[in-house]
Amino acid sequence: xxxxxxxxxxxxxxxxxxxxxxxxxxxxxxxxxxxxxxxxxxxxxxxxxxxxxxxxxxxxxxxxxxxxxxxxxxxxxxxxxxxxxxxxxxxxxxxxxxxxxxxxxxxxxxxxxxxxxxxxxxxxxxxxxxxxxxxxxxxxxxxxxxxxxxxxxxxxxxxxxxxxxxxxxxxxxxxxxxxxxxxxxxxxxxxxxxxxxxxxxxxxxxxxxxxxxxxxxxxxxxxxxxxxxxxxxxxxxxxxxxxxxxxxxxxxxxxxxxxxxxxxxxxxxxxxxxxxxxxxxxxxxxxxxxxxxxxxxxxxxxxxxxxxxxxxxxxxxxxxxxxxxxxxxxxxx
Amino acid sequence: xxxxxxxxxxxxxxxxxxxxxxxxxxxxxxxxxxxxxxxxxxxxxxxxxxxxxxxxxxxxxxxxxxxxxxxxxxxxxxxxxxxxxxxxxxxxxxxxxxxxxxxxxxxxxxxxxxxxxxxxxxxxxxxxxxxxxxxxxxxxxxxxxxxxxxxxxxxxxxxxxxxxxxxxxxxxxxxxxxxxxxxxxxxxxxxxxxxxxxxxxxxxxxxxxxxxxxxxxxxxxxxxxxxxxxxxxxxxxxxxxxxxxxxxxxxxxxxxxxxxxxxxxxxxxxxxxxxxxxxxxxxxxxxxxxxxxxxxxxxxxxxxxxxxxxxxxxxxxxxxxxxxxxxxxxxxxxxxxxxxxxxxxxxxxxxxxxxxxxxxxxxxxxxxxxxxxxxxxxxxxxxxxxxxxxxxxxxxxxxxxxxxxxxxxxxxxxxxxxxxxxxxxxxxxxxxxxxxxxxxxxxxxxxxxxxxxxxxxxxxxxxxxxxxxxxxxxxxxxxxxxxxxxxxxxxxxxxxxxxxxxxx
Numbered sequence: 001x002x003x004x005x006x007x008x009x010x011x012x013x014x015x016x017x018x019x020x021x022x023x024x025x026x027x028x029x030x031x032x033x034x035x036x037x038x039x040x041x042x043x044x045x046x047x048x049x050x051x052x053x054x055x056x057x058x059x060x061x062x063x064x065x066x067x068x069x070x071x072x073x074x075x076x077x078x079x080x081x082x083x084x085x086x087x088x089x090x091x092x093x094x095x096x097x098x099x100x101x102x103x104x105x106x107x108x109x110x111x112x113x114x115x116x117x118x119x120x121x122x123x124x125x126x127x128x129x130x131x132x133x134x135x136x137x138x139x140x141x142x143x144x145x146x147x148x149x150x151x152x153x154x155x156x157x158x159x160x161x162x163x164x165x166x167x168x169x170x171x172x173x174x175x176x177x178x179x180x181x182x183x184x185x186x187x188x189x190x191x192x193x194x195x196x197x198x199x200x201x202x203x204x205x206x207x208x209x210x211x212x213x214x215x216x217x218x219x220x221x222x223x224x225x226x227x228x229x230x231x232x233x234x235x236x237x238x239x240x241x242x243x244x245x246x247x248x249x250x251x252x253x254x255x256x257x258x259x260x261x262x263x264x265x266x267x268x269x270x271x272x273x274x275x276x277x278x279x280x281x282x283x284x285x286x287x288x289x290x291x292x293x294x295x296x297x298x299x300x301x302x303x304x305x306x307x308x309x310x311x312x313x314x315x316x317x318x319x320x321x322x323x324x325x326x327x328x329x330x331x332x333x
Numbered sequence: 334x335x336x337x338x339x340x341x342x343x344x345x346x347x348x349x350x351x352x353x354x355x356x357x358x359x360x361x362x363x364x365x366x367x368x369x370x371x372x373x374x375x376x377x378x379x380x381x382x383x384x385x386x387x388x389x390x391x392x393x394x395x396x397x398x399x400x401x402x403x404x405x406x407x408x409x410x411x412x413x414x415x416x417x418x419x420x421x422x423x424x425x426x427x428x429x430x431x432x433x434x435x436x437x438x439x440x441x442x443x444x445x446x447x448x449x450x451x452x453x454x455x456x457x458x459x460x461x462x463x464x465x466x467x468x469x470x471x472x473x474x475x476x477x478x479x480x481x482x483x484x485x486x487x488x489x490x491x492x493x494x495x496x497x498x499x500x501x502x503x504x505x506x507x508x509x510x511x512x513x514x515x516x517x518x519x520x521x522x523x524x525x526x527x528x529x530x531x532x533x534x535x536x537x538x539x540x541x542x543x544x545x546x547x548x549x550x551x552x553x554x555x556x557x558x559x560x561x562x563x564x565x566x567x568x569x570x571x572x573x574x575x576x577x578x579x580x581x582x583x584x585x586x587x588x589x590x591x592x593x594x595x596x597x598x599x600x601x602x603x604x605x606x607x608x609x610x611x612x613x614x615x616x617x618x619x620x621x622x623x624x625x626x627x628x629x630x631x632x633x634x635x636x637x638x639x640x641x642x643x644x645x646x647x648x649x650x651x652x653x654x655x656x657x658x659x660x661x662x663x664x665x666x667x668x669x670x671x672x673x674x675x676x677x678x679x680x681x682x683x684x685x686x687x688x689x690x691x692x693x694x695x696x697x698x699x700x701x702x703x704x705x706x707x708x709x710x711x712x713x714x715x716x717x718x719x720x721x722x723x724x725x726x727x728x729x730x731x732x733x734x735x736x737x738x739x740x741x742x743x744x745x746x747x748x749x750x751x752x753x754x755x756x757x758x759x760x761x762x763x764x765x766x767x768x769x770x771x772x773x774x775x776x777x778x779x780x781x782x783x784x785x786x787x788x789x790x791x792x793x794x795x796x797x798x799x800x801x802x803x804x805x806x807x808x809x810x811x812x813x814x815x816x817x818x819x820x821x822x823x824x825x826x827x828x829x830x831x832x833x834x835x836x837x
Binding site for chain 2: 030031032033036051052053056057060085088089090091096099100103155158162163166169170171172173174176177276277278279281289292293294
């Protein structure tokens with residue numbers, strides 16, 4: 001077990017180094033550069049920047065240096081914990097990310113939690129009686145939902161609930177420049193303002209993310225129905241609810257938990273789309289803006305952050321699987 | 334137009350502004366498409382015009398423009414030497430920075446000096462050789478070469494910054510002091526929410542130019558999907574669409590109205606005239622005849638079409654030459670010019686562009702197969718900069734102000750998205766470009782610019798598909814839009830000229 005864990009950690013360390021290098025290279029391999037000011041949308045960049053002025057700016061941002069020297073400087077900065085300075089925005093990358101992180105972390109954790117809980121509950125219901133009408137309905141509905149891109153779900157929600165009914169705000173993470181007042185009332189007011197802004201983006205992520213959990217939970221539950229201890233529990237005449245709570249759910253926990261880690265990446269991608277449509281000032285919107293602007297320092301930091309998050313999530317899943325395997329070994333060995 | 338041009342030659346003309354005292358508005362909320370960075374000239378975003386316009390509310394320039402032409406601003410009058418190299422500006426007295434310090438000639442000299450080390454990203458000041466304080470309120474510029482666009486494009490666009498704040502700052506691009514947005518304009522920056530791209534400006538009660546009629550100006554970043562709805566639901570007071578159907582949407586509404594700007598946005602094909610078969614004049618002309626530009630414009634803007642002028646400069650603007658060859662749709666003529674030959678041409682365009690799908694069948698009809706590659710803006714700019722393209726679809730503004738851009742696009746002097754992909758080897762055009770840039774007599778310059786348009790129309794190094802208006806939908810209870818002569822500053826179709834926000 002310890003040897004396996006060491007091998008695992010070594011593998012992740014190698015992966016980590018590869019990730020850092022790739023994250024440095026990928027933004028620079030993209031066509032375009034941070035000083036070309038592309039925008040599109042009919043207004044275009046009206047920057048009559050002279051060649052000399054552009055050269056000045058390139059020198060200022062060290063973009064005129066060879067890639068190898070830029071890499072060495074980047075690694076040096078990174079070792080000191082310095083993520084550099086954004087090119088598009090006059091701020092340190094670290095500040096920009098810390099500023100946006102709570103939005104994405106909040107949005108992702110709430111929607112991942114909701115998707116997991118709802119998905120597991122629905123999956124359990126479906127898997128309890130596979131092939132029945134409820135099962136068929138749930139499987140086809142969630143299957144269809146999984147096939148709709150986040151963008152369309154987001155636009156649909158925006159059109160129906162924000163534009164049509166006017167129940168929710170049209171854009172943003174909160175009402176900017178609002179005066180919430182002081183103290184606890186102020187904090188509560190602000191929290192509820194943020195909540196009304198985030199309901200539609202979170203709902204989009206839940207709707208798109210829930211289906212995978214439904215299907216996984218359904219299959220696991222359906223498989224468990226014939227497990228000997230469940231058959232025994234049922235034969236004892238335990239009520240269905242008690243069988244589900246005490247015996248089925250705990251055995252579903254591990255696969256669901258592992259899957260939770262795997263879904264993280266997909267949700268991160270979804271957050272990018274959803275934050276842009278609803279104007280939520282999170283990391284996804286920041287990444288979208290950084291990508292359009294080819295803002296290398298910001299892009300490589302965001303790539304690094306998301307790939308490290310993925311690595312950590314996967315590492316957690318691997319460690320859990322190791323424990324699971326070890327337990328099986330104990331049980332059967 | 335003649336009157337407006339005289340303003341160039343005879344400085345000191347007093348501005349014509351509605352003399353009636355306007356009702357004050359407590360708050361006006363303006364929706365724009367993107368965050369525009371920190372509103373200081375060293376840190377503002379150069380992506381799109383939103384930043385330059387926001388800066389104009391906080392900072393002042395030497396000259397400005399109203400509906401009819403160039404007017405004095407921080408400079409009450411100015412003169413130019415006979416050789417066109419020396420400009421001297423006499424500053425008005427009584428102008429003050431937001432912190433109360435007076436605006437002096439030293440501030441002006443310092444600003445332009447600072448821009449040589451940290452370029453203002455919205456306008457090149459490279460043509461300036463030196464700036465000196467000649468007297469307490471007189472500043473003297475020496476140019477490297479005569480430059481007719483100087484008054485409109487540089488004096489009227491480049492913001493003056495306070496010396497007492499910036500002279501001790503080593504790195505203005507990274508400076509984060511609380512005083513970094515101190516200007517002399519009608520508004521002070523009160524708050525900037527970087528993450529949401531939102532700005533709160535409050536009236537400068539002591540504005541030297543007159544009373545501010547709007548107490549608070551807010552600017553928001555609104556995602557494209559919600560741009561019109563935010564106005565309908567009362568979340569903002571001014572918003573923009575390039576789709577003419579907003580006119581019907583708000584038609585009959587007394588309060589919400591639509592203001593149409595002059596067609597200062599342009600949608601055009603940049604042509605690589607060095608790549609066969611596009612090096613052939615006849616092929617370029619055939620493309621122009623083959624495209625039903627009227628239909629393309631009507632389909633996409635959903636409004637009355639303004640087919641592209643072959644001379645690039647849009648109609649309804651001061652330098653437009655109305656008597657050019659215009660290539661009305663004629664598929665037979667196109668086939669004739671191609672002489673029965675078939676071609677396949679590559680076109681690069683933005684992923685959201687709908688023009689290519691309309692163009693492809695029109696070109697197929699005359700024997701040209703269009704191979705469309707849709708790539709994002711940064712990629713497109715790279716391909717254009719490398720000359721790695723045949724045809725490129727591009728849309729932008731910047732064609733309403735001083736026409737010197739016609740020279741700059743093709744001279745290789747500019748590095749922006751307008752200029753990239755501008756490949757045109759034509760000696761007469763290049764020579765006329767140099768001549769007009771140095772021509773200080775407006776009539777002489779007008780003839781040169783008209784001739785340059787004729788050459789463009791004949792040679793077609795670019796084919797303008799259509800000119801486009803900006804449709805600003807706004808709440809008439811709090812805001813009065815204003816059309817600026819040739820567009821705000823260097824041709825920006827925005828309705829919020831600061832003159833409409835003050836009572837001077």
